[in-house]
Each structure stands twice: as structure tokens, then as C-alpha cells.
Amino acid sequence: MKALAVIGLKKTFRFLCGEAIRFVFCVTILPPIRVALLRLLGAKVGKNVVIHRFEFINYYRGSFANISIGDECFIGNGVLFDLADTIVLERQVTISERVVLMTHLNVGYMDHPLQASFPSTHKGVHIRRGCFIGVNATILQGVDIGSLTLVAAGAVVTKSLPGNVVCAGVPAKVIRA
Numbered sequence: 001m002k003a004l005a006v007i008g009l010k011k012t013f014r015f016l017c018g019e020a021i022r023f024v025f026c027v028t029i030l031p032p033i034r035v036a037l038l039r040l041l042g043a044k045v046g047k048n049v050v051i052h053r054f055e056f057i058n059y060y061r062g063s064f065a066n067i068s069i070g071d072e073c074f075i076g077n078g079v080l081f082d083l084a085d086t087i088v089l090e091r092q093v094t095i096s097e098r099v100v101l102m103t104h105l106n107v108g109y110m111d112h113p114l115q116a117s118f119p120s121t122h123k124g125v126h127i128r129r130g131c132f133i134g135v136n137a138t139i140l141q142g143v144d145i146g147s148l149t150l151v152a153a154g155a156v157v158t159k160s161l162p163g164n165v166v167c168a169g170v171p172a173k174v175i176r177a
Helices: 002-027 031-040
Strands: 054-057 067-069 079-082 087-089 125-127 166-168 173-176
Touching: 002 031, 002 054
Parallel strands: 054 079, 067 087, 087 125
Antiparallel strands: 166 173
């Protein structure tokens, strides 16, 4: 199988461990237990954090140590964490349901025809104090969202945003400063 040959045995083992961890998170029904599990797996999680059922990808490329969640944050159901690089949520950040936090771009195998134009990259995501990220928004790699910014539902944030603004759209644009 091509995927096994490309990523190797060590990353394949990490992938399988990630799948086992995913199962544990799926059957964990209480947010405080999810918080405790994340801490046990190396994530930094602050006080008074609520984490509902979430998904993660790229455990084999990174780890839960790539996640830092500040005090009094809320993570809604179905949020997707890409563990390929760091995700930092400062204090009092709300991540609504089904938000996608992407930290990498990879169009496929090294021989994929788009690799020449779009090589694999990864950069962290940083969401600063007091932000609100609306339902189904997507935050792409390398984005830094300033404090007290509201990202509207369904927005696709491709570039960093200043603080104290409202943004919406695809791609997201500041609609109120």
C-alpha cells in the first residue's frame, strides 16, 4: 500500500494509536473527562474549559502537545483540530460547532501533479483572547486572529485578522471595525 510506504512504520503505528484515542474520545460523554484526557495526552488546557465531542487529524504528524487552550474556553461539538502544527486558543475563546482549525496543506503524495505548485506546508493557528468563531467557520494554516474578534458562521479565514473586528465571507473580510 502506497500510504504505508510513504509514511513508514513509526508513523503508521502513531496513526493507529491516534485512531484508538479517537475511539476513547467518542465514547467519553462528559466534557470534564475530555479535558482530563487531553491534559494526560500532553495538551495544555486551562481552568473552566468546556470541550464537547471533537475530531482530530494528523496525530501521526504531531501530537496533542500542539494544542494550548486558555482558561474559560468553549469548544463546541464536531470541531476539527489539525494536529500537524500548533493551535493556540487564548483565554475566553469560543469555538462553535463544526469549526475547522487547519494547520497544514497537503495536496497528496509527492508525485501528485499539484505538488510542484502547492508543496506541503504547515503553520500554526493562534486565536487570541475573547474571540468568537461561528458555526462551520474554517481557519486555515498560519492565521492569527486578534483579540475580541468575531468570525461569522461559515467564514473561511485565509489571512490573519486584527483585533476588535467582525469578519464574514469566503474568503473572510472585515465587515465591521
